[in-house]
Amino acid sequence: MKEENFGLVLLLVKKAGLFGRTIVSTSQLAELTGFSQQSISRKLRELEKEGLILRKVSNKGTEITLTKKAVSELKSFYLELDELFSEKEFSLSGKVLDGLGEGKYYTSLPNYKKQFTKILGGDFFPGTLNIEVNLNEKNVLTSAKPIIITGFKTKARSFGAIKVWKCLINKKVECIAILPERTTHKENILEVVSIFNLRKKLNIKTDSVVEVTRK
Amino acid sequence: MKEENFGLVLLLVKKAGLFGRTIVSTSQLAELTGFSQQSISRKLRELEKEGLILRKVSNKGTEITLTKKAVSELKSFYLELDELFSEKEFSLSGKVLDGLGEGKYYTSLPNYKKQFTKILGGDFFPGTLNIEVNLNEKNVLTSAKPIIITGFKTKARSFGAIKVWKCLINKKVECIAILPERTTHKENILEVVSIFNLRKKLNIKTDSVVEVTRK
């Protein structure tokens, strides 16, 4: 099918189901897609001609059934995207930076702390390990679906949501990678929190290289 | 982004990675997409204008980086398709038909039999339960990724591949739904095989209604 009609076909399959049928009017579809009624009419005739839909026109609208051809074209496009976006295990490496991280402050705030504790399954080490990473790799890691730590407000100010991902560090120790909504960090830094003091547990120091694997 | 450029953007993200970069020439892309060099040139300029890619032209080609905007647009399209195609649990119901099914013959052929036994985890009842189902529902069930039973040849004839899906019948008993490559069945019949005699095990008879759930 023409790429420009993917959206329309997707809309139809949502209405009709993968192998079902639906009755719609061209003006309904026009409104939903932003095209004119005339263009939808033409497009439907095109799709029929290409063997992507079956069409039964009446004075109540048009009954549409998607063919196997349409479903399989949509699916093969889906599989290509799935190759990119399905959340496979993903690893990146980086160098440990000095200090405990600014995360020490906000992870200690009671409201956040409660949520971190729940996700980590127990009290956690007060302080984050900051790792210098490749920005692109960090973006890939954080493109997976996050666990959301909700924000809150005090009289003084409001604290935003934080996104976290369960990870393993050096393939052994559970931790979570965290990404504050409004970060003050340089973008190429990844902060992780664990129930362990990671420096002791893994015998790592500033400048050690560690591997973080998203689970 | 314009829908008509989804394919091009997908190609670019495949080359560059989700947050990486790549150097390509417009004529390479032209060849890969079937557009002319000139059209690709124009489309890349359009994508840049829309804020979907960063472009750095040199006499070696064009360096392209996808922006977060492009990735998020692709991803939201992916999520819509995922809603349709991700293989969730799926159930359908149908009426048990008379007889043991023609499957009794081919499941008894040594080559097939060996493969069925492996998938079912043990010797199976000789004979298939045939269930009259809604064709659309059957199509949805069989739109998930199948396990393939490979075909074989004898001197006399060749036997095609068979697709099967692990299922539960009446939410209790494991079975597999089978779909021969060249079926002689009416299309609205679903055949299942189990290590049990399903009629006895589930106390069902001809015309009983059973539920088949894809696992």
Next chain:
DNA sequence: ATTACTACAGATCGAGTAG
């Protein structure tokens, strides 16, 4: 080698309107 401008052909769009 590149990219990209120009110029024109042909596709696509939607307003008006018929059936």
Next chain:
DNA sequence: TCTACTCGATCTGTAGTAA
């Protein structure tokens, strides 16, 4: 109401060619 035809405006595509 509905679909869909006509037709002029606009968009899209590419050959030729410049830079």
